[in-house]
Amino acid sequence: MSKRLLILYTGGTIGMQHTEKGLAPAPDLAANISALIGSGRTLASDPPQLSVQTVDPLIDSSDMRPGNWIELAGRIESVYDQYDGFVVLHGTDTLAYTSSALSFFIQKRGKPVIVTGAQLPFGYPRSDARSNLISAVEVAATLPEHLTQVCVVFGSRILRGNRATKISARAYDAFASPRVGELGRIGIDIEFQGQQGAPLPLPVNARALSIPADDAVVLLRLYPGISANILRLICQDTNLQALIIEAYGSGNGPVSDPAFTAAIREAIAKGIVVLVVSQPLDGVVHFDRYAAAHEFAGAGAVSGLDITPEAAVTKLYYLIAAGYDSREIKDILSVSLAGEMHLPS
Ligand SMILES: NC(=O)C[C@H](N)C(=O)O
Numbered sequence: 001m002s003k004r005l006l007i008l009y010t011g012g013t014i015g016m017q018h019t020e021k022g023l024a025p026a027p028d029l030a031a032n033i034s035a036l037i038g039s040g041r042t043l044a045s046d047p048p049q050l051s052v053q054t055v056d057p058l059i060d061s062s063d064m065r066p067g068n069w070i071e072l073a074g075r076i077e078s079v080y081d082q083y084d085g086f087v088v089l090h091g092t093d094t095l096a097y098t099s100s101a102l103s104f105f106i107q108k109r110g111k112p113v114i115v116t117g118a119q120l121p122f123g124y125p126r127s128d129a130r131s132n133l134i135s136a137v138e139v140a141a142t143l144p145e146h147l148t149q150v151c152v153v154f155g156s157r158i159l160r161g162n163r164a165t166k167i168s169a170r171a172y173d174a175f176a177s178p179r180v181g182e183l184g185r186i187g188i189d190i191e192f193q194g195q196q197g198a199p200l201p202l203p204v205n206a207r208a209l210s211i212p213a214d215d216a217v218v219l220l221r222l223y224p225g226i227s228a229n230i231l232r233l234i235c236q237d238t239n240l241q242a243l244i245i246e247a248y249g250s251g252n253g254p255v256s257d258p259a260f261t262a263a264i265r266e267a268i269a270k271g272i273v274v275l276v277v278s279q280p281l282d283g284v285v286h287f288d289r290y291a292a293a294h295e296f297a298g299a300g301a302v303s304g305l306d307i308t309p310e311a312a313v314t315k316l317y318y319l320i321a322a323g324y325d326s327r328e329i330k331d332i333l334s335v336s337l338a339g340e341m342h343l344p345s
Pocket of ligand 1: 011012013059060062090091092093118120
């Protein structure tokens with residue numbers, strides 16, 4: 001039986017048109033999608049039955065906020081039983097945040113959710129929009145059960161959604177998951193990999209979600225010169241519940257500055273959860289490798305292991321949206337909720 005798929009068009013370059021201010025989202029894509037895939041000749045598998053919904057307003061993904069993730073996840077969950085899979089068309093700028101977010105915010109599991117976009121608009125010569133869209137639909141219709149999860153399909157790659165990161169603003173293979181293997185490759189054939197199993201069901205109970213304050217989470221990338229004053233100023237924000245420190249290498253930072261370490265301790269004493277993630281694309285936090293990282297552990301910060309900054313941000317917004325308190329959040333951060341981290345065995 002042919003699969004029933006829902007395509008949700010949220011905006012992004014894939015459907016943009018030229019305006020006097022530059023490229024901007026346009027609603028015409030939905031008609032193109034139906035015409036393109038309706039014939040079925042474009043697909044190698046049985047043509048699926050497609051429904052297309054255009055999210056209002058269409059946005060450049062640089063305007064995405066946590067409330068948009070909750071809305072999108074809610075839309076998918078509200079019709080979860082009516083479809084066999086979902087394709088989300090999205091801008092590339094924050095695509096890896098949304099694919100990570102959906103892996104947490106969609107609390108139902110068992111159906112593929114494929115997120116894709118394009119580097120050039122649909123109507124442009126040499127655009128990747130058509131091929132990415134067709135590949136995403138095909139993957140949604142044929143993803144093997146053991147790989148079923150939120151995926152990014154882009155260019156030649158099929159990636160775990162919460163491991164993906166944007167690595168290029170120019171190449172058609174714009175995304176990679178450097179901290180974990182790919183789920184598959186798209187060439188003449190679509191080849192799925194055997195090893196990367198699907199994430200297990202959320203090991204925390206599904207909960208009602210409320211939109212968190214945008215300033216409940218901060219992602220702070222360390223750089224030479226970062227000062228304790230800046231840290232303290234950030235932590236004065238009364239909405240702040242989680243501070244993610246994007247540290248060097250294996251979780252290192254300027255902890256030999258006593259004021260810096262004191263500022264981290266003060267934040268934690270206030271009930272702010274401090275999570276340390278790594279800057280390099282393939283980075284893994286090991287608090288016991290360098291003294292410069294060890295101090296973070298001593299201060300009470302949590303190691304994000306190999307979680308990407310995108311997955312760290314969205315996981316924290318999810319836990320806050322689900323109403324967990326700081327002690328619970330600290331505990332849950334050490335658990336892989338949707339395959340976003342590799343836990344040491
Ligand atoms: N390629 C793209 O989709 C970029 C666009 N600014 C967006 O993220 O919506």
